[in-house]
Amino acid sequence: MDPRRKRKLRLFVALSAAVLLAGALVYTSFSASTQAKQPSDLLAGAEQGRSYELTGKVVKDSVDKDGDRLTFRIRDRDGRESLPVTYAGVVPDPFREGREVIVSGQLEQGTFVAERDSLITKCPSKFTEDEQST
Amino acid sequence: MAGLGSACLLVGLLTAVYAVCASLHGARSGSRAAVVSGRRAIYCVAGLMVTATVVLQSAFLRSDFSFKLVAEGSSTDTPTFYKFTAMWATQDGSLLLWALLMSLFASAVLFATRRSLRDIAPYATAVLGGIAGFFLLLMVGWENPFTTLAVAPVEGAGLNPLLRHPAMMIHPPMLYTGYVGFAIPFAFAIGALIVRQTGADWIRATRRFALIAWTFLGAGIMLGALWSYSELGWGGYWAWDPVENASLMPWLIGTAFIHSIMVQEKRGMLKVWNVSLIVSTFVLALLGTFLVRSGILDSIHAFGASTIGKQFLVFIAVVIMGSLALIVSRLDDLRSEAKLDSLMSREAFFLVNNLVLVGLCVVIFWGTFFPLISEALSGDEASVGPPWFNRVTTPLALVLVALAAIGPMVPWRRASRSGLVRSLRLPVAVAAITLVALLALTDSADSPLALVMFCFVALVLAVVVQELARGTAARRTITGDPWPRALGQLISRNRRRYGGYLVHAGIAILFLGVAASSAFQEQRDVRLSPGQSFEAGGYDITYVRPTAEVGRDSAGTGAPITFGAVLRARRGDEVQTLRPSRNYYPSQSSEAGPIGRFFEGEATSEVDVRWGLRRDLWAAVRPDIAELEPAIREADAKFAGSRDDVQAIVIAAIVERYREDAPPATFRAIDSPLVSWIWIGGAIMILGALIAIWPSPQTRLRRVTSVYAARLGKELSQA
Numbered sequence: 001m002d003p004r005r006k007r008k009l010r011l012f013v014a015l016s017a018a019v020l021l022a023g024a025l026v027y028t029s030f031s032a033s034t035q036a037k038q039p040s041d042l043l044a045g046a047e048q049g050r051s052y053e054l055t056g057k058v059v060k061d062s063v064d065k066d067g068d069r070l071t072f073r074i075r076d077r078d079g080r081e082s083l084p085v086t087y088a089g090v091v092p093d094p095f096r097e098g099r100e101v102i103v104s105g106q107l108e109q110g111t112f113v114a115e116r117d118s119l120i121t122k123c124p125s126k127f128t129e130d131e132q133s134t
Numbered sequence: 135m136a137g138l139g140s141a142c143l144l145v146g147l148l149t150a151v152y153a154v155c156a157s158l159h160g161a162r163s164g165s166r167a168a169v170v171s172g173r174r175a176i177y178c179v180a181g182l183m184v185t186a187t188v189v190l191q192s193a194f195l196r197s198d199f200s201f202k203l204v205a206e207g208s209s210t211d212t213p214t215f216y217k218f219t220a221m222w223a224t225q226d227g228s229l230l231l232w233a234l235l236m237s238l239f240a241s242a243v244l245f246a247t248r249r250s251l252r253d254i255a256p257y258a259t260a261v262l263g264g265i266a267g268f269f270l271l272l273m274v275g276w277e278n279p280f281t282t283l284a285v286a287p288v289e290g291a292g293l294n295p296l297l298r299h300p301a302m303m304i305h306p307p308m309l310y311t312g313y314v315g316f317a318i319p320f321a322f323a324i325g326a327l328i329v330r331q332t333g334a335d336w337i338r339a340t341r342r343f344a345l346i347a348w349t350f351l352g353a354g355i356m357l358g359a360l361w362s363y364s365e366l367g368w369g370g371y372w373a374w375d376p377v378e379n380a381s382l383m384p385w386l387i388g389t390a391f392i393h394s395i396m397v398q399e400k401r402g403m404l405k406v407w408n409v410s411l412i413v414s415t416f417v418l419a420l421l422g423t424f425l426v427r428s429g430i431l432d433s434i435h436a437f438g439a440s441t442i443g444k445q446f447l448v449f450i451a452v453v454i455m456g457s458l459a460l461i462v463s464r465l466d467d468l469r470s471e472a473k474l475d476s477l478m479s480r481e482a483f484f485l486v487n488n489l490v491l492v493g494l495c496v497v498i499f500w501g502t503f504f505p506l507i508s509e510a511l512s513g514d515e516a517s518v519g520p521p522w523f524n525r526v527t528t529p530l531a532l533v534l535v536a537l538a539a540i541g542p543m544v545p546w547r548r549a550s551r552s553g554l555v556r557s558l559r560l561p562v563a564v565a566a567i568t569l570v571a572l573l574a575l576t577d578s579a580d581s582p583l584a585l586v587m588f589c590f591v592a593l594v595l596a597v598v599v600q601e602l603a604r605g606t607a608a609r610r611t612i613t614g615d616p617w618p619r620a621l622g623q624l625i626s627r628n629r630r631r632y633g634g635y636l637v638h639a640g641i642a643i644l645f646l647g648v649a650a651s652s653a654f655q656e657q658r659d660v661r662l663s664p665g666q667s668f669e670a671g672g673y674d675i676t677y678v679r680p681t682a683e684v685g686r687d688s689a690g691t692g693a694p695i696t697f698g699a700v701l702r703a704r705r706g707d708e709v710q711t712l713r714p715s716r717n718y719y720p721s722q723s724s725e726a727g728p729i730g731r732f733f734e735g736e737a738t739s740e741v742d743v744r745w746g747l748r749r750d751l752w753a754a755v756r757p758d759i760a761e762l763e764p765a766i767r768e769a770d771a772k773f774a775g776s777r778d779d780v781q782a783i784v785i786a787a788i789v790e791r792y793r794e795d796a797p798p799a800t801f802r803a804i805d806s807p808l809v810s811w812i813w814i815g816g817a818i819m820i821l822g823a824l825i826a827i828w829p830s831p832q833t834r835l836r837r838v839t840s841v842y843a844a845r846l847g848k849e850l851s852q853a
Contacts, residue, residue, distance in 0.1 A: 025497060028526060029504055033516035036505065053517060065760055068661045068800065089659060090368060090802060091756070104519075117368075117659075 034104055038076045039083040046107045054083070054112055055102045063097055074101065074112070084110070089117035096121075135189055136201055139280035142186035146233070147270040149178045153263035161256035161329075169256045173244050176259060179266055180237035187234050190227065190279055194220055200286035203227055203279050209290035213692045215303065220293045222306045225442075226279035231307060232423065233269040235314045239343070240266065243318045247339050254336055257325035265317050268449050276442050295719045295738045298691035301361040308354030309381055313419035315347020316388060320416035323409050327460045330467045334399045337408070341395060342827055344412075348388045349823040355381050356816040367739030367754040369657065369804045371812065374523040379502040380422035383495050387415045390491040397484050400546060402471030406461065407488070409468070413457040418495075420450050476548040483541040490537065494530045498523070524652070528583055532590060535645055538638045539593040542601070561596035568592035584653035587645055594642035598635045605632075629830045636822025644815030650808035657805075663798045671805020673751060674704045680757070680796035681715065682789045684782075693717030695732055695785070697757040697792055698740070699799060714742040714755040714801075727770030732785055733759060745810055752804040761797045762788055 036053040037046075046052065054074055059082050062073040068088050075082035077100065085103060095101065101121050105114035153175035160168030190203070194217045199205040207220040207227070221227040240262040247255050273279060319340040326336035358378065359371040372378060391411040397404045424446040461468070474481055500507070501518050508516040543557045569589050572578045578585050602621065605628075609620040625632040656671035667676040681698040698715025721735030744751040769784050776784075 021493070025500055025526065029500060029518050029522060030508070030516075032522040032525075033504060033508060033518045035514045035516040065758075090800075092368075 036102070038079075039074055040076050040079055040081040042083060042107055042112070043081055049106060051104060051106055051115075053102055053104045054085070054114075055100065056082075057100050058095075058097050060097045072097075074103070083107075083112050085112045085114055087114040087119055089119070092119060092121045095119065135193060135198070136280040136282045139186050139189040140278060142182045142189070143270055143273050143278065143280070146179050146182040146186070146237075147267060147274050149175050149182065150263045150267035150270055153179065154260045154267065157256040157259040157263065161253075161260075169259075172256065172259050172263070173248065176237065176244055176263060176266070177241045179263075179270075180234075180241040183230070183234040183237045186230060186280075187221075190221055190230065191218065194218065197290065198286075199288070199290050200282050202281040202283050205283060205287050205290045207291070207293055209292035211692050212290075212293050213298075213690055215300075216293050216298050216691070219297070219303045221279075222310075223293055223297050223302075224279075226273065226277040226281075228306065228310070229269055229273050229277055230279045232310055232314060233266060233273070235307070235311050236262075236266050236269065236317060239311075239314050239318060240321075243322075243340065243343055251322075251325075251335060251339050253329040253331060254322060254325035254339075257328045258321040261321035261324050262317065265321070272442050272445060276445070291722055292692075292719070295691065295693065295717065295736045296365070298738075299361055299365040301357045301365070305354055305357040305361055308350050308357060309422075310354075312347050312349075312351025312354055312381075313384065313422060315343060315350060316384060316412070316415045316419050318343040318347070319391075319412050323412045324457065324460065327409060327464050327467075330464060332405055332409075332464065332467045334395075334402070337395045337399060341392070342829075344388065344392055344395075345823060345827050348385065348392055349820055349827065351381065351385045351388065352816070352823070353820050355385060356813070356820075360813060363752075363809075364741055364743055365738075367741060367756070367802070369741075369752050369754065369802060369806075371809075374501070374520045376502050377422070377425055379498050380418070380425045383498055383502075384415045384418035384422060386491050386495040386498075387411055387418060390488045390495075391415055393484050393491075394488050397481050401481060403474070403481065404485070405468040405470065406465070409457075409461055411488075411492075413454075413461070417450060417454055417457075420446070420453065424450065478544060478549040478554070480541070480544050480546045483537060483544050487534070487537045487541060490530055490533050494527060494534070497526050497530065501526075531645065532583070532586055535587065535590040535594060535642060538641060539590065539597045542635065542638070543597060557600075558597075560600055561593050564596035565589045565593040578654070581653035584649040587649040591642040591646045591649075594638055598639045601635055602632070625825065626830060629828060630826050633822045633824070633826025636825060637819050638822075640815045640817070640819030640822055642815070643811050643818060647808050647810065647812035647815060651806045651812070655804055655806040655809075657802065659800065659802050661798050661800050664796055668801075668803075670751075670803035671749075672705050673803070673805055675753075675801075675803055676702045676704075677799070677801070678702050678711075680793055680799070681713065682793035682796075684786050684789050691717060691738075693719050693738075695789060696740070697755075697759065697789075699755045699757070699801070701742075701753055701801075701803075703744075703751055703753075703803075710744050710751065712742040712744060712751065712753045714753045715740045716755060716757055727766070728774050728781060729769045729784055729788070730766045733762065733766055733788075747808075747810055749805060749807045750809045752806060754802045756800040756802075757792070758797045758799055759792065762792060765791060 034051050034053045036055055038056050039054065042052065042054065056074040056076055059073040059075050062071075062082075064071045070087045070091060071084065072087075073082045073084050085105075087103060087105075099121055101119060103112070103114045103120070104118040105112055107113075153172045155172075156168045156175060157172030159165065160170075160172055190201070193201045193204050194208050195214070197204065197208060197210050197217070203221075203224055203226055207224050208217050212220065222231045240259075244255065244259060244262070251258075319336075322336040322340045326332055355378075358381070362373070363369070363371040391408065394404050394411060395408055398408050424443070474485075476482065501523050505515050505517045508514060539561065540558065543554065545553065566589075569585070572585060572588055578588065602624070605624045606617060606621045609615065609624050610617070613620065613623070615623065658668060658670040660668045662668065662677045664677050664679050667674060669675070678700040681696075681700060683696045683698075685694055686696065695718040696715050697718070698713055701712040701714070703710045703712060716737055716739055718733055718737045719735045721731040726734045739754045739756070741752060741754045743753075765788055769788060773781055773784050
């Protein structure tokens with residue numbers, strides 16, 4: 001084969017491979033992603049059986065512990081609407097009332113049932129800020 | 135004292151600006167005096183940064199709470215060791231650390247190249263001065279670490295308990311050294327582009343600095359993983375957190391860079407690629423620093439509400455656009471001097487390795503920024519989790535390890551089939567035997583991907599051992615030295631090559647640990663009362679008794695109260711005792727009572743790990759102190775006005791109560807095979823990199839002779 005055609009062919013193969021891989025990347029990431037929602041978004045309408053990532057602040061005096069099981073309410077970052085959450089598993093060290101948290105799970109009959117060990121607390125470095133404000 | 139610090143920053147900023155102007159003027163007009171003056175200005179900046187750091191650190195050590203930074207990040211009861219590290223626990227302090235390391239690095243490289251690269255160096259000086267100037271501007275304009283408080287508080291807030299771990303002493307400075315170090319090759323690449331000297335000179339001059347930066351960044355990432363494993367109470371070493379990813383991305387592209395520059399040195403190819411790689415590495419390093427500061431992505435590392443996100447974004451945009459424009463305008467000078475002869479050649483393998491590394495980086499970039507991407511595309515903020523990252527990066531990691539084995543065996547230009555067969559015969563046999571042995575003796579067939587990784591790891595190790603053995607044997611036939619001496623000579627005479635092999639071996643061993651521990655680890659979370667048992671992996675674990683102590687935190691983090699547990703783990707005849715615990719730090723909140731505040735503040739897990747070459751047993755405990763609450767409330771009401779020593783006795787009594795009658799506590803135990811090999815592999819990698827960095831006796835000799843020749847030439851011309 002003449003070298004110029006060969007080079008063109010190579011380029012074509014490489015480019016199509018790259019496009020295919022990029023397509024796979026986009027596809028897998030969108031299908032594996034979970035949407036981040038605030039309580040008000042879910043209250044406005046949530047699909048049954050779909051996984052969401054719920055973010056918001058832990059409502060003051062809402063945390064209740066029953067053995068391994070933790071129940072609390074999460075409210076919008078800048079709002080009052082809130083959702084009850086039940087959670088089991090490891091609670092991160094910086095978990096506190098009033099802190100911002102992320103938890104994944106599904107909405108079942110008005111209660112957000114979280115997956116085991118999915119609780120994440122945001123930004124422990126922020127606690128210096130908390131202390132000043134209190 | 136704070137005045138002196140602020141003055142250092144301001145003068146530093148002016149000096150950096152002067153360095154830029156003087157170097158540019160010198161380069162344009164050909165005035166050596168201006169060039170030298172510009173270079174010395176960078177030394178001055180370094181001196182000023184050292185002074186500023188000393189001022190700040192001494193304020194931390196003296197607990198001078200008139201410094202805002204000290205009041206927020208330290209306290210009199212913070213152990214001295216952690217007072218020292220508190221500087222980089224804050225945003226302003228870490229900016230100063232950046233500027234300090236940056237100016238020291240720049241001074242070192244400018245000093246080393248003061249007699250060479252006469253055309254490129256002035257422009258590189260200007261770029262380095264510009265970068266240092268940017269960080270100084272951030273501190274002078276927005277985030278001054280020397281801000282003082284009008285009224286100094288009596289006591290500071292203390293260092294974030296999570297950061298009280300020995301690795302925190304070195305992890306951030308190492309990462310920063312890595313980030314900063316990549317500024318050096320970047321600056322010289324820009325200089326080389328400006329003066330159109332696009333040969334391999336700038337690469338030779340800064341290759342060692344790129345390697346140093348790469349080593350530090352790698353070591354920093356490893357230490358971060360070690361911290362996560364042994365301090366954070368979740369038991370993993372890598373969570374695909376945005377900031378972790380941000381440190382991994384420049385390291386990956388940097389890895390690609392230190393491979394592909396060899397192609398340019400040897401064959402004069404891949405010039406555009408190399409300058410693009412180093413520009414990307416530096417931009418990603420800036421992005422890594424930016425991500426920590428901006429708060430645009432949710433991360434456990436994010437500093438609270440940042441004020442300098444925009445400035446960073448502008449700076450990154452300027453760097454990207456400036457570099458792109460420069461590369462495009464110099465495309466003619468960046469033409470390749472040779473063509474790829476064959477796909478079976480070292481060049482081609484380097485290219486594939488580069489594509490895989492860049493691909494890995496693109497994938498991680500995509501995942502990290504996915505929340506932003508998805509919000510832009512679909513309007514919904516969505517994110518991808520660790521399972522996605524694991525799924526897409528595993529195949530690329532497999533290819534990478536395979537390339538690390540085969541690549542070094544392929545000769546430059548064109549490989550002959552028989553040569554390849556000869557050099558790969560034995561390693562492939564070793565890998566095949568490994569496969570058979572693993573299938574026959576272990577249940578590793580449960581995880582095919584891990585099994586493939588184990589075989590590739592065996593392949594890499596076999597290749598490295600074979601190469602060392604061959605080289606040593608060849609040396610022995612020439613010199614007749616005994617084996618150890620011949621091996622030492624072989625390595626010290628070809629440091630770059632054999633250092634590189636060692637790095638490959640280290641990476642392979644690291645992946646052995648990663649594959650084994652992620653595929654075969656067993657984790658259990660249970661809630662137990664004293665006396666009860668559970669099983670985790672191959673261990674039978676009993677909660678023997680609770681522990682509760684006041685002022686005797688074994689890790690030396692300064693926590694007043696520690697609750698924990700004694701566990702006995704049995705596996706066959708082997709019995710081990712673990713003592714995981716949890717430290718409680720007093721709350722600074724005014725809402726908490728005088729006694730209650732000691733129980734309601736931050737708490738951190740003190741994990742206990744039984745390290746082993748075959749397996750680690752990892753345990754953490756989460757005591758349930760809710761049952762102490764009535765007693766604490768009562769004490770708060772009764773002893774609110776009491777003297778400190780009375781309150782201390784009351785606290786001790788409450789703590790003692792936990793020890794005597796502990797409610798069930800939550801435990802996490804992980805039986806993780808071969809996880810120690812991650813750290814061993816990392817250490818081997820760093821050792822290999824050090825061997826490659828260390829100047830060999832010949833190059834030192836060559837440098838001495840060339841300096842001597844230059845001096846002789848000068849004298850002759852004057853005569």
